[in-house]
Amino acid sequence: MTLSFERFLAVSRGRFVADATSLSAEFRPSTDSRSIERGETFICLHGPHFDGHDFIATALARGASAVVVDDDAKVPRGVAAPIVRVADTKIAYLAGAAEARAGFSGQVVAITGSTGKTTTKEFALQLIGSRRRVIGTPHNENNELGVAKLCYRLGPDVGVAVVEFGARHPGEIEQLVALAAPGIGILTNVGEAHLEFFRDQAELAHTKFALFSRGAHPVCNAADVWSRMLATQAQLDGSTLWVRLVGDPLMSGIMLEAGTPRDDAVAVTFGASHAFARWRLPGEHNLRDALLAAGAAILAGLTFEEALAGFGELRLPPGRFESHLTPSGATIVYDAYNASPTSMLYALRTFAALPATRHIAVLGSMAELGADAPAHHIAIGAAAATLRLDELHCGGAFASDLAAGARGAGMATVSVFVSNAEIGERLRGALHAGDSVLLKGSRVQKMEEILRGLLAPGILAS
Numbered sequence: 109m110t111l112s113f114e115r116f117l118a119v120s121r122g123r124f125v126a127d128a129t130s131l132s133a134e135f136r137p138s139t140d141s142r143s144i145e146r147g148e149t150f151i152c153l154h155g156p157h158f159d160g161h162d163f164i165a166t167a168l169a170r171g172a173s174a175v176v177v178d179d180d181a182k183v184p185r186g187v188a189a190p191i192v193r194v195a196d197t198k199i200a201y202l203a204g205a206a207e208a209r210a211g212f213s214g215q216v217v218a219i220t221g222s223t224g225k226t227t228t229k230e231f232a233l234q235l236i237g238s239r240r241r242v243i244g245t246p247h248n249e250n251n252e253l254g255v256a257k258l259c260y261r262l263g264p265d266v267g268v269a270v271v272e273f274g275a276r277h278p279g280e281i282e283q284l285v286a287l288a289a290p291g292i293g294i295l296t297n298v299g300e301a302h303l304e305f306f307r308d309q310a311e312l313a314h315t316k317f318a319l320f321s322r323g324a325h326p327v328c329n330a331a332d333v334w335s336r337m338l339a340t341q342a343q344l345d346g347s348t349l350w351v352r353l354v355g356d357p358l359m360s361g362i363m364l365e366a367g368t369p370r371d372d373a374v375a376v377t378f379g380a381s382h383a384f385a386r387w388r389l390p391g392e393h394n395l396r397d398a399l400l401a402a403g404a405a406i407l408a409g410l411t412f413e414e415a416l417a418g419f420g421e422l423r424l425p426p427g428r429f430e431s432h433l434t435p436s437g438a439t440i441v442y443d444a445y446n447a448s449p450t451s452m453l454y455a456l457r458t459f460a461a462l463p464a465t466r467h468i469a470v471l472g473s474m475a476e477l478g479a480d481a482p483a484h485h486i487a488i489g490a491a492a493a494t495l496r497l498d499e500l501h502c503g504g505a506f507a508s509d510l511a512a513g514a515r516g517a518g519m520a521t522v523s524v525f526v527s528n529a530e531i532g533e534r535l536r537g538a539l540h541a542g543d544s545v546l547l548k549g550s551r552v553q554k555m556e557e558i559l560r561g562l563l564a565p566g567i568l569a570s
Contacts, residue, residue: 110263111135111208113149119207120200122192125180137201137260138172139253146171149192151201152178153253160197176200198253205256206287212262212269215408216288220273220281220319221296221329222312223451224397225250228296229272230425231401235418239410240267250274255284268408275315276476277305282318292407293324294400298334299450304478313338320344327403329396330356330363349407351399353392364403366395372420376402381412386420390429391458398422429458434562437541439464443548444555447474449484453491455548460495465542467497470531470558472549473504482509489513489522499523501531504553528554532561 116122116135138144139151141163150167152160152175161182164175174190177183178197194200209216217236219229226248233244243266245258250272258271273284298313306312313334320326326344328335330352336359339345350359354368367375374387374395387395398419405415424430427445434440441462443455452474460467469492477484485506490513492500499521502510507524514522525531535545545562547555 111204111211111260115207116200116204117192119203120176120192120194122176122194122200125191125193135204137176137204138167139201139257141167141170141172144170144172147173149174149176151176152182152197153201154198202252202256202287205259208262209259209287209289212259212266213264214262214266215268215292216290217268217270217292217294217404217408218273218285218288218290218319218324219270219294219296219400219404220275220316221294222299222316223448223454224296224393224400225272225274226425226445227394227428228294228397228400229270231398231422232270232294232404234422235398235401235405235415236268236270236408236410238418239414240408241265242268242270244270245272248272248274252280252284252287255288259288270404273319275312278307278311278315279318281315282321285319285322285324289322290319290324292327292404293319294327294404295319295329295332295335296397296400297329297332297450300448300477300480300484304476309334317342325349325407327351327400327407329400330359331396349403351396351403353396353399364399364406366399369395374419376416378406378412383413383416385416388420389422389424390462391454393454393458394424394429429455432559432563434539435564436539436543438539438543438545438562440559440562441544441546442555442559443546444472444553444559445551447472447548447550447553449474449477449488452488452548455546456488456492456495456497459544459546460497462544464544465540466499467495467544467546468499468501468535468539469497469546469548470501470535470555471503471510471546472553472555473502473506473510475550475552481506485509486513486516489515489519490517493517493519501525501535503528503531504549528557529561532558536562536564 113135136148137151138148150172176192236242275281317338326348328348330350346360348361350361350363352363352365365377369387373384402415430442432440486509489510493514500514501523503525511522549555
């Protein structure tokens, strides 16, 4: 059901303060004056560094058909377009989105977790999209405004919506569940991401597990301790679709299981069904995310065979384990979309298993880990040493902790760099054909600067 302007006014308790005779019946909102399209309604949201009311003239010049405000005094004089007055523009925008979702008869799949959210979302879009009309949250628009934006796109031409839920503070997943009302929920894992904003990991885990607070069918990772514990406490372990790799615990619910990949294929079992799927991506974490996506696809109506049919063509999102070739013949593995202790370990293990003459890791510091940040960095440095990498170069605020962990675990070639330009220059003349370099760090470390410096100009290898 497309949301009407009349329904938006009802749920937002808005009122017109200017003529509305020129409006169409359909309500199509936009919160960005830079990309607004003709016929859309401009919502004047507030942020810490902006006020949408300041861009009313720009929105109207681009073709906005109406404007929603909560401060009449900031409406430019002489505006002829319809103006809707609400008490709070953000609350009104979210109320309209919830109403749009309530009128949608298709499936909503929601994904949250500390790592792998976006990868699992992209995998689900690819697998489900082969059989059904599917839409998903773009990029990493996983807060309440991004989820609301997706809700407004729900309509009779959509069969399945795949939405990513992010949480930087307690209670946020529950708010997103109330907005998007998912029927299927995927919890990838509970790790250490954003711990700075939570009392402890238990509070983070309960925040994530609220994904299932309103009845979404759970799809969970059998290897994740918190998922197992909270599913048991909530008496959901028996009804959960559990994803399991070799060595993971056996669970009481239905299981979607994969063996060890060999020769670009992997054996997959779902209940009494067995199949071989093509598989070419590195790392068991990517296989696990693909199984989570396939589990949601099955719950959304695909057969077991249909859900596996696209495994061999799955593509990672940008910034995840990208492979680039330098002019010298060395390979750069760029995996710096973001970083947490869990994702660092995944990347290091996968990188260490790649064939190479030398394995060189360039690690930037991880952000938002709170008081335990030094200990987490020491542990990652030690892991790099345990994996027998040939060199480790550490940057960022916790570079010394990364280096200390590696040296303490017996690694010999360890260095700390002050700037991305410095390490890029140092490595550029030292790399040879057959070498492999991992670039991994939080977004604030801007590891792409090192990538650009090493490629010069560079060729995408895969």
